[in-house]
Ligand SMILES: [Zn+2]
Ligand SMILES: [Zn+2]
């Protein structure tokens with residue numbers, strides 16, 4: 001029997017949300033939830049691509065680890081996420097870039113589970129699930145036809161029903177920490193909380209720290225400033241990190257409205273600092289005569 005990508009995707013998604021529907025899910029449930037969430041999303045994207053043409057969901061690249069795999073088993077290497085995204089854009093005109101931060105987070109967690117390096121809590125995983133849920137709902141309503149498919153409709157309805165519990169869980173948790181976070185923000189060097197790279201909530205205040213770690217008010221995860229700067233710069237919507245003009249640490253990020261240093265907690269207005277026009281890697285004071293950093297100006 002030909003496998004039905006949509007059904008398969010919805011079975012995975014239902015299992016992912018169902019496994020979190022316990023007060024304290026055990027580690028096996030947490031891992032399978034992430035595992036099946038990513039598999040479900042992937043299958044959904046593949047389904048859309050295969051609706052254009054079935055051959056699109058197979059990789060054109062040779063599987064270098066298993067060069068004979070196609071000959072021996074007839075099994076094609078699956079597309080990696082980057083190729084999947086590119087093909088969705090090329091063949092279906094779909095641009096899913098704005099969901100990169102959350103899709104990449106779940107994909108990376110999935111990879112960590114495969115390599116036994118994953119640690120996560122119900123709060124963190126449910127928060128990610130709630131963050132990606134609008135994408136899933138939007139994708140299914142716009143690109144999948146469930147109208148003559150009662151089995152798939154039933155799977156999706158069950159998933160939505162359990163999701164109501166998860167959405168409420170996250171709403172309640174946000175309300176619960178609201179006062180604490182507001183109080184912390186009064187002492188913060190930066191008026192807004194930073195996005196936590198683990199739970200993806202805006203819940204890390206830039207507090208003066210004798211301790212070099214930052215704490216998320218939502219999921220309690222603590223991260224060393226170096227790691228936080230790297231993760232915010234590469235995975236979330238911040239630019240950086242750059243070397244600080246005040247303390248020289250590699251901890252400066254550009255947020256939507258300011259420059260902040262996660263090491264010395266200094267902040268600067270947007271206009272005060274710019275990125276060197278020549279190397280694009282170092283910061284310069286904007287009022288200097290040239291838009292180039294000292295290293296770039298130095299004769300070779
Ligand atoms: Zn967090
Ligand atoms: Zn600094």
Ligand SMILES: [Zn+2]
Nearest residue numbers: 276279293296
């Ligand atoms: Zn430069």
